[in-house]
Amino acid sequence: AIQLTQSPSSLSASVGARVTITCRASQGISGALAWYQHRPGEPPKLLIYDASRLEVGVPSRFSGSGSGTDFTLTIGSLQPEDFAIYYCQQFNSYPYTFGQGTKLEIK
Amino acid sequence: EVQLLDSGGGLVQPGGSLRLSCATSGFAFETYAMSWVRQAPGKGLEWVSSISGNGASTYYTDSVKGRFTISKDNSRNTLYLQMNRLRAEDTATYHCTKVGLAGDWLYFDYWGQGTLVTVSS
Numbered sequence: 001a002i003q004l005t006q007s008p009s010s011l012s013a014s015v016g017a018r019v020t021i022t023c024r025a026s027q028g029i030s031g032a033l034a035w036y037q038h039r040p041g042e043p044p045k046l047l048i049y050d051a052s053r054l055e056v057g058v059p060s061r062f063s064g065s066g067s068g069t070d071f072t073l074t075i076g077s078l079q080p081e082d083f084a085i086y087y088c089q090q091f092n093s094y095p096y097t098f099g100q101g102t103k104l105e106i107k
Numbered sequence: 108e109v110q111l112l113d114s115g116g117g118l119v120q121p122g123g124s125l126r127l128s129c130a131t132s133g134f135a136f137e138t139y140a141m142s143w144v145r146q147a148p149g150k151g152l153e154w155v156s157s158i159s160g161n162g163a164s165t166y167y168t169d170s171v172k173g174r175f176t177i178s179k180d181n182s183r184n185t186l187y188l189q190m191n192r193l194r195a196e197d198t199a200t201y202h203c204t205k206v207g208l209a210g211d212w213l214y215f216d217y218w219g220q221g222t223l224v225t226v227s228s
Contacts, residue, residue, distance in 0.1 A: 032212035036152075043202055043218035044144075044152065050210040087152050091213040095168045096142075096154040 002026055002090050006099035012107040017078050021102045023071040023088035032092040035064055035073045038101075039084045047086075048073065080106075109133040109217045111203050116222030123193050123226070129186040129203030129219055137161070137181040140206040142215060143188050145199035145224075155201070156188065170196075193226045200224075 003026040013019050023033065035048040046055045048064035051071055061076035075082055083106050088099040115127040129141070142157040156177040157166045165177050176189040186203050200221040207216035 030212075034214040036215075038152070043220055044215075045218075046207070046214060046216050049207060049214035049216075050212050053210055055216065089152075089154070089215070094157070094166045096157070096213075098152045098154065101151045 001095050002029060002093060002097055004088055004090055004097055004099040006086075006088060006102050008102060009100065010103040010105065012105045013078055014107045015078050015080060017107075019075050019078060019104065021073045021086055021088075021104075023066075023073070023099050025069045025071075025090060025092075028068045029090045029092035031067050032090055033064075033066070033071050034089045034091065035062075036087045036089065037082075037084045038087060039081075044087065078104075109205065111205060111217055111219035113201065113203050113219035113222040116201065116224045118225045118227065119193055120228050121193060121195060121226055124189070124191045125193065125224060127188040127190065127201055127203075127222055127224070131184045131186065131203075131205070134205065136179070136184040139208070140213070141177075141179060141186045142204045142206060143177065143186075143201055144204055144215070144218075145197075145201045146221075147196070147199040150199075153199075157206070158186070190224070193224075195226050198224060198226045 031051040033051045036044040038044040052064045085101045110132045112130045143155040158177045174192045178187045202221045203219040204215035205217040207214045
């Protein structure tokens with residue numbers, strides 16, 4: 001199974017800050033990566049698919065990049081509603097594994 | 108508007124069975140693959156199972172193979188997960204998800220709210 005490792009596992013940042021989360025795959029997955037935001041009490045929300053395509057309705061401060069084994073999610077200017085847990089997921093092959101999550105907290 | 112409504116969770120003893128349902132609306136259900144994803148208490152997300160749009164192809168994570176069965180009733184726009192021989196480690200909130208098709212690769216574009224399964228004596 002392909003393993004996804006996110007870093008950092010947690011981070012604290014201020015409103016307005018720019019943050020980057022990394023997701024590394026244990027083998028090449030081309031562009032088959034999605035990013036989700038998960039707030040407590042809500043279902044996960046799709047942010048990015050195909051590594052860099054912004055889902056309809058997601059604010060443009062979110063962006064994704066990467067291909068092969070190394071991927072990043074960047075939030076350009078943090079808003080209060082962005083504090084949540086972020087997960088990457090690969091769709092290159094079954095099982096469709098997730099990263100362990102990155103908890104983004106308010107500083 | 109796409110809607111996914113998970114149901115069927117509850118408390119069950121180890122070795123018992125449950126059937127989860129996911130009633131859908133707002134899209135051509137027969138066209139889309141669907142999946143189940145779970146989250147154990149305090150843990151991350153885990154993909155459990157997927158099924159093709161016509162139901163002919165199914166896929167499972169290793170820990171549930173031979174115990175869980177995914178199915179879809181395209182006449183009722185409903186996805187199911189039959190869970191047998193349940194174990195304590197199956198305790199989790201289970202979300203149904205719809206597979207998106209707009210990209211070069213798959214992704215999960217809509218998620219149900221989740222239904223809690225607790226396996227305990």
